[in-house]
Amino acid sequence: MARTRTTKRLAKRIELHYFQQPHPFRRLVRWLTIAALAVSAGWIGLSAASKDNSPYSRGPLSTPHAMFSKNCVLCHGGVRAAGPEANSRSASLATGFFRRPVSDPACLQCHAGPAHHERQVLDRGMRTDCAGCHVEHKGFADIRLFSDRSCTQCHADLRVREGTTSFVKNISSFSPTGHPEFAVLRLKSRDTAQLKLNHQAHLKQGLRLQDGTVVQMNCSDCHRPANYSRSWPYGQVPPERPGKSPGGSAGPPSSDARHMAPVDYARQCSGCHDRDLEFDKSGLFPGIHAPHDRPEIVHAFLLEQYRQALARNPRLKMESPQALVRYPGRRSPPLTPRTNDAWVAERVREAETLLFMKGCKVCHAIEYAAEALPVIVPTAVPARWFSHAFFDHHAHRALTCVACHDRAPDSTRTADVLLPGIKACLECHSGAKNEGTFSTGNTRARSGCAECHVYHDQTGPGKLWEGAREIRELTKVIR
Amino acid sequence: MLIDRDHRRWAYATLLATVAGAATYAVYVRSALDGPRGGSGPGLAFGVAGSALMIYAGLLSARKKAPTWRIGRAQAWMKGHLWLGLLSLPLILFHAGLSFGHGALTRVLMWLFLIVILSGLLGVVLQQFLPRVMLQLVPMETIYEQIPHVIAQLRVEADQLIAAACGPFHGQLEPAVQLGRERRMQPSRKRQPFVSAGLLEGAEPLKEFYLVQVRPYLFDAGRGSALGDPIKRAPLFEQVRPLIPPALHEALGDLETICEERRQLSLQARLHLLLHGWLAVHLPLSFALLLLGGVHAVMALRYRY
Numbered sequence: 001m002a003r004t005r006t007t008k009r010l011a012k013r014i015e016l017h018y019f020q021q022p023h024p025f026r027r028l029v030r031w032l033t034i035a036a037l038a039v040s041a042g043w044i045g046l047s048a049a050s051k052d053n054s055p056y057s058r059g060p061l062s063t064p065h066a067m068f069s070k071n072c073v074l075c076h077g078g079v080r081a082a083g084p085e086a087n088s089r090s091a092s093l094a095t096g097f098f099r100r101p102v103s104d105p106a107c108l109q110c111h112a113g114p115a116h117h118e119r120q121v122l123d124r125g126m127r128t129d130c131a132g133c134h135v136e137h138k139g140f141a142d143i144r145l146f147s148d149r150s151c152t153q154c155h156a157d158l159r160v161r162e163g164t165t166s167f168v169k170n171i172s173s174f175s176p177t178g179h180p181e182f183a184v185l186r187l188k189s190r191d192t193a194q195l196k197l198n199h200q201a202h203l204k205q206g207l208r209l210q211d212g213t214v215v216q217m218n219c220s221d222c223h224r225p226a227n228y229s230r231s232w233p234y235g236q237v238p239p240e241r242p243g244k245s246p247g248g249s250a251g252p253p254s255s256d257a258r259h260m261a262p263v264d265y266a267r268q269c270s271g272c273h274d275r276d277l278e279f280d281k282s283g284l285f286p287g288i289h290a291p292h293d294r295p296e297i298v299h300a301f302l303l304e305q306y307r308q309a310l311a312r313n314p315r316l317k318m319e320s321p322q323a324l325v326r327y328p329g330r331r332s333p334p335l336t337p338r339t340n341d342a343w344v345a346e347r348v349r350e351a352e353t354l355l356f357m358k359g360c361k362v363c364h365a366i367e368y369a370a371e372a373l374p375v376i377v378p379t380a381v382p383a384r385w386f387s388h389a390f391f392d393h394h395a396h397r398a399l400t401c402v403a404c405h406d407r408a409p410d411s412t413r414t415a416d417v418l419l420p421g422i423k424a425c426l427e428c429h430s431g432a433k434n435e436g437t438f439s440t441g442n443t444r445a446r447s448g449c450a451e452c453h454v455y456h457d458q459t460g461p462g463k464l465w466e467g468a469r470e471i472r473e474l475t476k477v478i479r
Numbered sequence: 480m481l482i483d484r485d486h487r488r489w490a491y492a493t494l495l496a497t498v499a500g501a502a503t504y505a506v507y508v509r510s511a512l513d514g515p516r517g518g519s520g521p522g523l524a525f526g527v528a529g530s531a532l533m534i535y536a537g538l539l540s541a542r543k544k545a546p547t548w549r550i551g552r553a554q555a556w557m558k559g560h561l562w563l564g565l566l567s568l569p570l571i572l573f574h575a576g577l578s579f580g581h582g583a584l585t586r587v588l589m590w591l592f593l594i595v596i597l598s599g600l601l602g603v604v605l606q607q608f609l610p611r612v613m614l615q616l617v618p619m620e621t622i623y624e625q626i627p628h629v630i631a632q633l634r635v636e637a638d639q640l641i642a643a644a645c646g647p648f649h650g651q652l653e654p655a656v657q658l659g660r661e662r663r664m665q666p667s668r669k670r671q672p673f674v675s676a677g678l679l680e681g682a683e684p685l686k687e688f689y690l691v692q693v694r695p696y697l698f699d700a701g702r703g704s705a706l707g708d709p710i711k712r713a714p715l716f717e718q719v720r721p722l723i724p725p726a727l728h729e730a731l732g733d734l735e736t737i738c739e740e741r742r743q744l745s746l747q748a749r750l751h752l753l754l755h756g757w758l759a760v761h762l763p764l765s766f767a768l769l770l771l772g773g774v775h776a777v778m779a780l781r782y783r784y
Contacts, residue, residue, distance in 0.1 A: 014625050058581055
């Protein structure tokens with residue numbers, strides 16, 4: 001009888017309780033599940049046992065904070081605020097049994113972070129706590145470059161608590177429509193510096209120096225950052241004299257590479273303008289010039305010079321000033337004996353007339369007074385034109401100066417403001433905004449708010465550097 | 480589970496939820512101060528929704544453990560597992576700000592999540608055509624878990640068939656193959672269906688063919704055996720057929736049928752492994768994902784700022 005496959009026969013081949021018996025595949029899945037759970041739990045358990053919370057980190061810390069990547073408690077330690085900040089939102093975040101957020105007091109342990117503006121108005125949802133703008137755990141990104149929205153949340157529709165504000169109220173982005181022209185240009189401000197400076201005369205071709213040399217001056221012959229070490233072609237650094245006043249310079253000296261140092265007479269001007277400070281035409285003091293200093297100091301210098309000259313040659317007082325200048329075929333006037341003081345006073349008066357009525361006036365404004373020394377009007381050259389932004393000249397060193405300051409070669413008046421407008425900046429700076437994310441493929445320079453503006457009011461004393469932590473405390477996990 | 484017309488509503492609902500989530504995410508990204516973050520309000524909402532769907536998808540295992548509970552039809556649970564589990568992918572990606580995470584735990588979670596989703600999708604794809612392929616290629620299929628048992632029965636059946644036709648083996652069988660379980664399956668003599676009246680002359684070639692080629696194949700149906708290939712197998716049996724009396728041709732035909740069934744059961748085992756093998760990845764990693772996801776939720780909320 002041939003083999004048949006009836007349903008009954010097939011059914012008889014199946015064990016009744018087969019589903020209750022463990023099957024190899026099911027067993028394999030079960031064991032794999034147990035293993036996966038064990039590995040996961042083991043990882044978490046080992047981390048907990050070693051008090052290493054780094055697996056839970058959102059990402060690597062920024063470079064300045066990277067050293068305490070494993071020491072979460074330094075920032076997430078629930079540091080409580082003291083004083084008036086105790087009731088702030090960030091302070092309340094830090095006070096909880098379970099929660100361990102980063103609070104402002106944790107940041108303020110090391111950073112000053114002064115307030116932006118006391119009159120700012122915060123709507124619901126706006127954040128001004130440290131972590132609201134400076135978002136950590138984003139890798140080696142510059143934590144100072146925060147999102148533009150941190151700024152535009154207020155400045156796109158600026159309001160103040162009371163009164164009005166002089167700031168533009170609708171700044172939304174660095175673009176022709178989203179950002180106003182720089183205030184100095186927008187308000188058509190003039191340079192009110194009390195100094196006569198003709199850029200065109202200095203930059204013109206074929207400029208002839210007083211010794212007859214023909215030169216072509218460049219902007220960098222006078223305008224350089226303070227830390228620029230190359231020698232000055234048209235100036236010299238005189239030895240420091242006790243009591244030397246900074247009368248010739250305007251503004252505080254800049255020590256960084258970002259800002260141009262104030263123009264200083266000795267370094268930038270003296271090479272050409274020293275002859276404007278010659279005070280004696282008779283040839284008594286060859287190669288000696290009056291100091292570029294306050295009138296009182298110049299006066300004292302002149303007195304000293306003439307007294308010494310008289311001591312060296314007492315016959316000088318017998319000669320009239322005109323007699324010292326001898327012309328061929330002309331007889332000298334008769335000698336008139338005078339006292340020493342009278343002679344010195346007369347010669348000093350003549351020298352001061354020459355200086356204050358001619359030499360100093362080449363560049364300076366002078367106020368004269370009867371029976372007194374004149375007053376040099378302070379130059380008051382603005383050290384910075386941006387009062388609420390900064391510009392890094394060093395970062396732009398690949399450019400020629402006139403690439404941005406294009407009006408400088410044609411400027412003839414001190415009053416001309418040669419600051420380039422926003423249009424010049426936008427030619428390059430129309431790239432990525434700081435949106436808190438990495439962006440690649442940008443073909444334009446960044447144009448975020450933080451490129452030029454500083455949020456915190458840095459005019460205060462800042463944070464004292466009196467830290468109390470050891471290196472190990474920062475770098476090792478505290479057990 | 481076959482994706483058919485019954486899934487249309489689920490698919491549309493999933494698509495609609497994804498689009499709504501994407502629109503919400505777009506609005507959120509535009510207004511977020513420092514870009515999308517999982518710890519922000521909307522980011523947390525996406526995370527909670529995605530996690531809830533993942534937990535629901537994970538509950539399918541529990542549902543299968545209690546098939547008698549009246550908590551919805553198993554088919555509905557399966558549909559929910561499939562579509563809501565799939566919906567959790569965009570929600571979790573929105574939660575993560577469309578990034579892959581930067582921390583160790585978040586990266587592990589995202590890798591686990593992706594593997595779980597992809598293995599699940601692979602399972603769904605395999606379920607669409609492999610059962611039909613199996614139906615065509617394995618008409619003699621049996622319950623998967625019973626394949627070793629049925630194969631053992633096939634061996635017993637073949638032994639009895641040859642013993643009935645060619646006489647007892649007299650110790651010609653390897654003792655190793657006479658294992659206890661097979662011995663238990665030996666039917667009693669009274670119930671043997673293949674007992675012949677007497678031994679036929681010229682049955683030796685059949686017995687030799689069985690012992691040398693067929694029986695080893697029944698034990699180990701490796702792919703190298705010619706009997707495992709229907710095209711190569713037929714000539715082998717045709718070579719034996721002229722060597723034995725016509726009365727044994729029927730037994731030879733039965734033996735060929737047994738070989739074919741053995742081949743199909745091997746194929747069924749392989750296809751079943753292919754059809755369900757993804758579960759060996761999907762299931763363990765799902766549980767690991769749920770465990771680590773819970774840890775992530777707790778720690779992220781603890782350190783959230």
